[in-house]
Amino acid sequence: GIYVQIRNITFKERKKLKNHFVLGFVPFGGCFEEFIEPFISEMKILEKGKIMNIQGRTCLVIASLGDITADLPQGNDLVGVKRHGANKVCRTCNTAKDSLTLNDLDLPSVSRYHHQTDKQFEEIFAASTITERKKIATQYGLRLQPTILDQLRWERHLQSPHDIYHVTAGKVLRFLKITIDALSPEGKVEFISFWKSFEYPRRWQKLPNPISHIDSFMMSDCLRLAMMLPFILNRFLKTKHFKQSELDKLRVRTGVSRNNLAVKLWLRCWILMAKTMAIAFKHSFTEKDYIELQEYFENLPNLHVNYHLVQHARNYATLLNTSVETKEMVHKIFKNSVLRTNRKNIDLDLLKRYNTLFAMRYLFDGGIDS
Template sequence: MKELEKGKVMTVQGQDTWIIAGLGVVTADLPQGNDMTGVLRHNANKGCRTCKTTKESLSAHNQDIVTTLRYHHITDEEILKISHETIISRRDQLCTEYSLPSLPSILDKLKKKRHLQMPQDVYHATAGKIGRLLKLTCELFSREEEDNFIEIWKNFEIPKRWSRLPNPITHYNSFMMSDLLRLAMIMPFLLNQFLKESSIKRN
């Protein structure tokens, strides 16, 4: 790819042709996408490869997107600052502050705009949000009402082609992305059958 960025003579249909190519758009799921963008993964304090919003504020509705977005030239400056730091502890602090790794992405050798050409994977991003909402919702249930919810869950009729979904309270970590998206379709009906004032924890 590096050679093609500079241009290369190749034979096309019997004729020598000057070929130039570059990186277009890279799609990947959340962890690998962050690796290729050169941003720490999503368990970092600022683990979004598009913005610098802290993980505690990801769902805030009043964010100033312009000031929190990651910009290619600013990220370049931060990477340069990290690479020039010789004290390991200070370098680690900078990596944490910027949520950038100490070593650049392999794709940094190519001409690209790292934050524009590696957009978020909508499928995984949406499923991740649904998973977070599911976890928070189930944590609101009182201990006495959890059994009632599970009973409604077990008896709820789902499409025949669906595999049986895991228990959302006891087996939350077993949910696959496809399970979470299916859950988003039926959860409103489950809550409609189950939810009452006594279902929610008092504290």
Template sequence: IDYNYIKNAHFHQQTEERFLEIARQNSKIRKERLAAEYGLAKSGPFKILKLDRHLQTPHDAYHSMAGKAHTLLEATFNVFNTNGENSFIKYWKQIEKPTYWLAMIIPFILRCFLKPYHIKAETLNNWLITFGIRQNSAISKLCMCWAIEAKVLKLVFSITMTENIYQKLQEYLKREHDMLIQ
């Protein structure tokens, strides 16, 4: 899978602007929330050692997968209208679950309630014009993308990593990549 470094880059001037925005906040709580939202933190006492905040980021499986799941969750909620958000929350609250199961049960929750009228009309029209994806197909693709994400997470956090599991993981990541760039 090719990674678009330019599209996903964090440029120094953008990071500096975000640090300034954080510094301008009046309350400590607001500063902490904004810093968490941007994924930024002040440099520690060892800054005198070489630190490049754009290169030295967590690359362990948990942070990598959690970041990907967070991005997918954010993208999913960005296509919901108010009805969609309210319906998701309603179905989410009806299921007893540990909080860390979110990515695993989202496909189930989406299949329970998601209809075209839960998605912003402009998003559906944009998908139709740009990709030729019709309303019902858009629902299926969104659910399928989350189902693949759940399978990826299951494989990534397997106790053992066999060659077979690794090949399945590559296959699922490729399928997810292909769906997301559509």
């Protein structure tokens, strides 16, 4: 599904389901460029400005692309950067694959810059043979051609931030799996018993069992559990709850000498995770918050995207401003209604439902047909 949001409305309005507009659905295996072409042509007109009659008043309407958010492989496609198989896989910087998590990355000097990428695309285009083109493209970690979005006015590397929900929930899920795998059978039993008896906020739906149902965890489940996990672990976690082999591994990797210190370190990591989340999802940032966010990220297990999140936060004021959690909800509504169609022409059926829904909302909001 492809959704559009209008940016010059308040954050509160922007988060409403009704302010997520569906452009349409690209069928599995369908061509995105072909699908998006009409939208791009209209955006080109809007970039120049178009005179429209809005509620009886003549207005000049100007619009352009604010930012795009997509899952990792598709996000790279939209920017024109190769997917994860390549040597340079980051859509924001030029760091080679094997040094993505080095501690002393100097971001300004390794960043990708729009004008440089333009030149690199020109270089690829100018090469005389296809082999040569592929070679240069690989060297820069770019696709053979710029994407269709490049026909619009945008800064491809700055206007393609990573989504904080996906990034954080993905990290939590990974760490949760690692933690559970590292527990001994006794540790697992204890974990589940403390997890069950924990006093969760009343309003929360019951979380799925993190050991037996980890694969059906949704993003929101991950984030909720991550908030509580430091408290749950703190209530019982001892050396005996871990597999000895896992503690040995951790001690070797961190240089910690004693088992109980290794367990503390594990717990500390979950605490950091929870604290980082608290800052990352803030509705507004002070200068101190940006600095704190950076410090937390530096202390968390190194993941390349951490480096860029602080920059995204500064570019867009907060990370929530470019997050897509409401879009995920809208998407879920559509996904659920797929089950109620005969699946012959899914996008038409979905769009019909969407139109009806929209018309009803319009009427409920007091709109009239002129």
